[in-house]
Amino acid sequence: MSQTSRIDVQSLTAFVELLFKAAGADAEVARVVTRVLLEGELLGHRTHGLNLVSRYIGGIQAGQVKARAGLLEQLAHNGISSLFDGHYLLGPYCVSRALDCAAQGASAQGIGIAVVRRAAHIGCLAAYLQPFTERGLVAMLYSSDPSVALVCAHGGIEPVYTPNPIAAGIPTRGEPILLDVSMSTVTLGLVGQCRDSGQRLAHPVLMSNDGQLSDNPDDFFTTPSGSILPLGGQAFGHKGFALALLVEALTSGLAGHGRKDAPDQWGASATAVVIDPRFFGGLDAFTDETSFLGQLLLASRPRDPERPVRLPGQTGLNLRKQALSEGLSLSPQLIDDLNQLAGQLQCPTLSH
Amino acid sequence: MSQTSRIDVQSLTAFVELLFKAAGADAEVARVVTRVLLEGELLGHRTHGLNLVSRYIGGIQAGQVKARAGLLEQLAHNGISSLFDGHYLLGPYCVSRALDCAAQGASAQGIGIAVVRRAAHIGCLAAYLQPFTERGLVAMLYSSDPSVALVCAHGGIEPVYTPNPIAAGIPTRGEPILLDVSMSTVTLGLVGQCRDSGQRLAHPVLMSNDGQLSDNPDDFFTTPSGSILPLGGQAFGHKGFALALLVEALTSGLAGHGRKDAPDQWGASATAVVIDPRFFGGLDAFTDETSFLGQLLLASRPRDPERPVRLPGQTGLNLRKQALSEGLSLSPQLIDDLNQLAGQLQCPTLSH
Numbered sequence: 001m002s003q004t005s006r007i008d009v010q011s012l013t014a015f016v017e018l019l020f021k022a023a024g025a026d027a028e029v030a031r032v033v034t035r036v037l038l039e040g041e042l043l044g045h046r047t048h049g050l051n052l053v054s055r056y057i058g059g060i061q062a063g064q065v066k067a068r069a070g071l072l073e074q075l076a077h078n079g080i081s082s083l084f085d086g087h088y089l090l091g092p093y094c095v096s097r098a099l100d101c102a103a104q105g106a107s108a109q110g111i112g113i114a115v116v117r118r119a120a121h122i123g124c125l126a127a128y129l130q131p132f133t134e135r136g137l138v139a140m141l142y143s144s145d146p147s148v149a150l151v152c153a154h155g156g157i158e159p160v161y162t163p164n165p166i167a168a169g170i171p172t173r174g175e176p177i178l179l180d181v182s183m184s185t186v187t188l189g190l191v192g193q194c195r196d197s198g199q200r201l202a203h204p205v206l207m208s209n210d211g212q213l214s215d216n217p218d219d220f221f222t223t224p225s226g227s228i229l230p231l232g233g234q235a236f237g238h239k240g241f242a243l244a245l246l247v248e249a250l251t252s253g254l255a256g257h258g259r260k261d262a263p264d265q266w267g268a269s270a271t272a273v274v275i276d277p278r279f280f281g282g283l284d285a286f287t288d289e290t291s292f293l294g295q296l297l298l299a300s301r302p303r304d305p306e307r308p309v310r311l312p313g314q315t316g317l318n319l320r321k322q323a324l325s326e327g328l329s330l331s332p333q334l335i336d337d338l339n340q341l342a343g344q345l346q347c348p349t350l351s352h
Numbered sequence: 353m354s355q356t357s358r359i360d361v362q363s364l365t366a367f368v369e370l371l372f373k374a375a376g377a378d379a380e381v382a383r384v385v386t387r388v389l390l391e392g393e394l395l396g397h398r399t400h401g402l403n404l405v406s407r408y409i410g411g412i413q414a415g416q417v418k419a420r421a422g423l424l425e426q427l428a429h430n431g432i433s434s435l436f437d438g439h440y441l442l443g444p445y446c447v448s449r450a451l452d453c454a455a456q457g458a459s460a461q462g463i464g465i466a467v468v469r470r471a472a473h474i475g476c477l478a479a480y481l482q483p484f485t486e487r488g489l490v491a492m493l494y495s496s497d498p499s500v501a502l503v504c505a506h507g508g509i510e511p512v513y514t515p516n517p518i519a520a521g522i523p524t525r526g527e528p529i530l531l532d533v534s535m536s537t538v539t540l541g542l543v544g545q546c547r548d549s550g551q552r553l554a555h556p557v558l559m560s561n562d563g564q565l566s567d568n569p570d571d572f573f574t575t576p577s578g579s580i581l582p583l584g585g586q587a588f589g590h591k592g593f594a595l596a597l598l599v600e601a602l603t604s605g606l607a608g609h610g611r612k613d614a615p616d617q618w619g620a621s622a623t624a625v626v627i628d629p630r631f632f633g634g635l636d637a638f639t640d641e642t643s644f645l646g647q648l649l650l651a652s653r654p655r656d657p658e659r660p661v662r663l664p665g666q667t668g669l670n671l672r673k674q675a676l677s678e679g680l681s682l683s684p685q686l687i688d689d690l691n692q693l694a695g696q697l698q699c700p701t702l703s704h
Contacts, residue, residue, distance in 0.1 A: 080432060081462025081631040110433025111625075113463045115632050138601060156652025156661040161645070170601045177601070179594035185587075203587045211655045231591055232583060235537075235555045239583055242531035242664040243595075245645070249490060249522045249529075253641045256633015260644035273463075273625075279433040280467050281608015289605045292612035293513070293597070300508025303563045309508040312594040 006327030007350065013038060015342070015350050016053055020090075022345035023057045025067035029093045036092035040124035041330075042323050043178075043316035047189050048124035051334055054341050056090060056121065064265065065090060065120040072097060080105040082114040083255065088267055091122030095270050099128055099139060102274040106137055110279030117255035118267040126180035126313065129169025132274060133176035136283045141167040143270040144251045146258040151184045152227035154241035157211045159227035161259075163187050164247035171283075173291040178313025183244035184228045191217050191228065205229045358679030359702065365390060367694070367702050368405055374697035375409045377419035381445045388444035392476035393682075394675050395530075395668035399541050400476030403686055406693050408442060408473065416617065417442060417472040424449060432457040434466040435607065440619055443474030447622050451480055451491060454626040458489055462631030469607035470619040478532035478665060481521025484626060485528035488635045493519040495622040496603045498610040503536045504579035506593035509563045511579035513611075515539050516599035523635075525643040530665025535596035536580045543569050543580065557581045 013034055020030035033056065041049025059065030066089040076083040082101045086094040098114035105112020125141045132139035142164070149159040163182035170177040185205035194201050195217035207227045208219040213234065220226040231240025251269035252258030258269065277286035300309045323329070330338075339349040365386055372382035385408065393401030411417030418441040428435040434453045438446040450466035457464020477493045484491035494516070501511040515534035522529040537557035546553050547569035559579045560571040565586065572578040583592025603621035604610030610621065629638035652661045675681070682690075691701040 075633075076631060078461055078631065083632045109430055109461075111463055111465045113627065117633070138605075140598075153649045153652045153661040155654055155656065155659055156649065157655055158652055160648050160652060166595065166598070168598045168601075170598065170605070177597055179598060181591040181594050207655070211653070231588060233585075233588075236583060236585070238664070239533040242533050243518065245529055245649075245664060246492075246518070246520045246522065246531060248645055249520075249638075249642055250627075253490075253522070253638045254627065254629055254632040256637030256641070258641040258645070259648065260641050275465065275602075275606065277606055279428060279430065280435045280606040281427075281469070285608030286601075286605045289608070289610040289612050290601055293600055293610070296512050296611065297505045297508065297597075300505045300510050300512060301563070302507055303509055303559070304507070307507055309505040312590070312597060 006329050008327045009038065009042070009324060012050075012328060012350070015338070015348075016050065018347050019053060019057060019338070019341060019345055020067070022347050023060045023067065025060070025090065026069045029067055029069050029090055032096045033090050033092040036096065036123055036127050039127035039130070041328060042320040043124070043126055043313075044319040045124040045126065045316070048127070050330065050338065052121065052123055054337050057341060057345075059120060060090075064088065069093065077101070080109055080112050084114065084116045086116050086119035086267070088118055088120050088265065091119040091268055091270075092128075094119035095122050095128060095141065095272065098270065098272040099132065099141070099274065102272040103132055103135070103137055103139070106274040106276040111273065111275050113271065113273045115251070115254045115269070115271045117252070117257040117269050118263075119270055120267065122268045122270055124180065125165055125167035126178045126316065129167065129178055130176060133169040133171040133178075136171050136277065136287075138171065138275040138277065139169045140273040141165075141270060142247045142250045143268050144248050145266060145268050146252045146261065147263040147266055150188055150228050151230055151244065152207055154230055154232075154237040157207055157209070157227065159225060161244055161248055163228070164244040164251075166243070166247060170290055171277075171287055172294055173287045175317050176313065177290065177294065177311050178316065181231075183231050183240045183247060185231055185233055185240070186228060188228070191220050195221060203233070205233060358681050360679045361390065361394070361676060364402075364680060364702070367690070367700075368402065370699050371405060371409060371690070371693060371697055372419070374699050375412045375419065377412070377442065378421045381419055381421050381442055384448045385442050385444040388448065388475055388479050391479035391482070393680060394672040395476070395478055395665075396671040397476040397478065397668070400479070402682065402690065404473065404475055406689050409693060409697075411472060412442075416440065421445065429453070432461055432464050436466065436468040438468050438471035438619070440470055440472050440617065443471040443620055443622075444480075446471035447474050447480060447493065447624065450622065450624040451484065451493070451626065454624040455484055455487070455489055455491070458626040458628040463625065463627050465623065465625045467603070467606045467621070467623045469604070469609040469621050470615075471622055472619060474620045474622055476532065477517055477519030478530045478668065481519065481530055482528060485521040485523040485530075488523050488629065488639075490523065490627040490629065491521045492625040493517075493622060494599045494602045495620050496600050497618065497620050498604045498613065499615040499618055502540055502580050503582055503596065504559055506582055506584075506589040509559055509561070509579065511577060513596055513600055515580070516596040516603075518595070518599060522642055523629075523639055524646055525639045527669050528665065529642065529646065529663050530668065532665075535583050535592045535599060537583055537585055537592070538580060540580070543572050547573060555585070557585060
């Protein structure tokens, strides 16, 4: 924790925004995408934080990922329900706009929903939620990618669908509850990390292409590939499988663009649902209840005295608080990568 | 499969409706509750089917469960979002009315939501969904019970909350996908069945009151009681835990009535969300996608050749089809119980 490795968040924001603008993004797109990636980093999602900057800008430079706000096309809208086509515009911009749109519906009539098809990579779902919980709204996100197949059916061998996360931000009297969980046992990111570091997975949650359970990441990266078990594993995988199908329906199904269209480019289907408790039992009753429940859970006797019970998002929110006051600690590798990108885009580099 | 054990569904419906009416239920309440319990039975949910008739009528007779439609109080309503207080009215009536209300919102503007607090027992969530999928709607149900604590926090010992199921009906070109899964590893019903039959659970998904993992149902039924692990178990229980908190927020949180109120009577908080795909990519595109995905999954190579992949709800829908054409097969015990109740209520008994 040396002084030199911590960079204040304001400088980082300005630096990253400038990179996106230099790469051709509209100012508004650069601002929104930077905020989402930085929030991912602040919450400790290192694989879905600032390390995505060079991937996203690489995508823009290769022409696969778009950066002009005007590309986001609103195909249907009635104040409560919306459908957008992202045309492969930077995903954090698409999803943020969808959430804003759903939040307007929620503020008007209690609930709003917005579906986006063909968003470029959307990063960390938990990173989108706090602006809404701060306004006393419950914000939910679902996503899938119809061009990718990683997870098997319960009882099946081949990969058919994606990890299909469900994320939600829930207001309380204090810090929000922020959940972001995939409907698979593990994500591709973790399988890749294990392979790269030569480690086994902690549990046998992979299926080899000949139907053997495995904890060896090499059994996933084969031709044809292996698959990841649904949440619940061998014993209760029917539950994760069922929930994943619900996520497919709410995202690619409502989007009218999915696996049936055999898209050949990575592109997310994402659905935002926002609810305003004021239209039901009221915001005070809502946050009283979520705070009461949170306290009950935190007061649970822990099974391991060294590991007290934590609420979803709590660890990330603590990291965020620390980073906001002390600056963000980035790895030298990440700083070098970002500065290399800055040089290439003729932007000032990050001083540290 | 003797002739005598199969009873046609029409006669059963008339018989059960009459029982509820004789017990004091309004005709409309009797009709709706009978339909939901019978649907549960048809889908093969024996523990959440007609065996609930005597429990429900016993509750009415004891004064704990109400049976007059007028008790269902609409506390808030704006065409899209509603809140009801059930005042412990028969749960299937409350939840059906909430779904109807949410479906009206969906048909008007794409999505509708209705929350119910203090519904009496609501039965099997999957049993409510088909009338909506048949109209091309996606219907979702969430429920919790703030008077009951069965499931532990991830990493905690004491039971704090309920299994908190998520159910959904998803239209396809053929049979709907019907999912109904708890956010716990197992339900109390299963733990009780294992205890009654002297069996162990198939997996160590219980936590004894001193923090030991166990597959022995006796470790749950202690004083203080044990608990059930969240979906995901020891390895991935943070996911089931997080989803269960979302369900608590969407049900008891929005209802403004939950654990903070320390209710001393069994009573569900339930939330219905209905979505109309016509307001997004269209119903054809939706059912094309869900059908395409369903076919992909059904074509999966099964891990066990004897057990082909099945879609959520498929087994129940097959049982339902058979029962509708051949009659329902009820256990002699259930028929005796129902006929005893009929005698007590001075109704004609069930001939078989």
